[in-house]
Amino acid sequence: MSAKRLLLFAFVALVSGCDALYDALEIPNPNKAKAEAKAIGAACRHSGRSLEDCYYLHPDLEKAAIYEGWREMNEYLLEKELPTVPAQLVPNEPQVTAKPLERNEPLIPSLARPANGQNASAPAPAAAGGGH
Template sequence: MTLRRPSDAAPRGRRSLLHLALLGATLLSLAGCDIPGLGPDPRVLQREAEARAIGGACRHALRGLEDCFTLNPKAPKALVFAGWKDMDQYMRENKLEGTPSVLTELQKPAAEAPAARRSRDADEADEGRSTRNRG
């Protein structure tokens, strides 16, 4: 049987308290840090903010949601709707009138119809034949 000294138990208890205190201080100091890679991606946040802004701008321009979705196909629809709804609420609360959009529709250069292209090509060919026959 070994006899323990009362002074041996005290340092072990103090050491564990010291370790626990250091661990707690370390965790508290890290809690306020922004560790890279742990937060949301800034590109995703920017895309979400832009989609909300698009929705708000559509509402202010007196556009319907369907038109807004059509004009901005890459924007997330849920966020566009959220921006549209927020702007609608803001405009109603402050009794603001919307500003009609000057741009009614985006006009894409339409490809010529095949029949119209054929007739134009035929006309050009006829002109070429007539100039050759003259000379």
């Protein structure tokens, strides 16, 4: 084998399969981006997120790859009859706990009008009798 062929073979082997080269030269790697989008889609499905929510949370990723990962995980969960695993920690989302509404309590407290001089933010007294 000539030295040129050997050098060409070594160069092709180095460039074709090395992710570190893409990272070192800061070249976007489309295969890596697609794999990450598929992984995020699968994670969304595994945690019970809808496909639309996953698209909304990751607008910079390729939608087709997110869908592919979501669909593959959906098929896997259905085949194995596995439940979803809800996320325990949700970054950058406020923790909201719903409380039951009191009788005559407005859905949006800021729209409540004060009645008879009462403070709008104060809870209304419970109705006597306790009937529904």
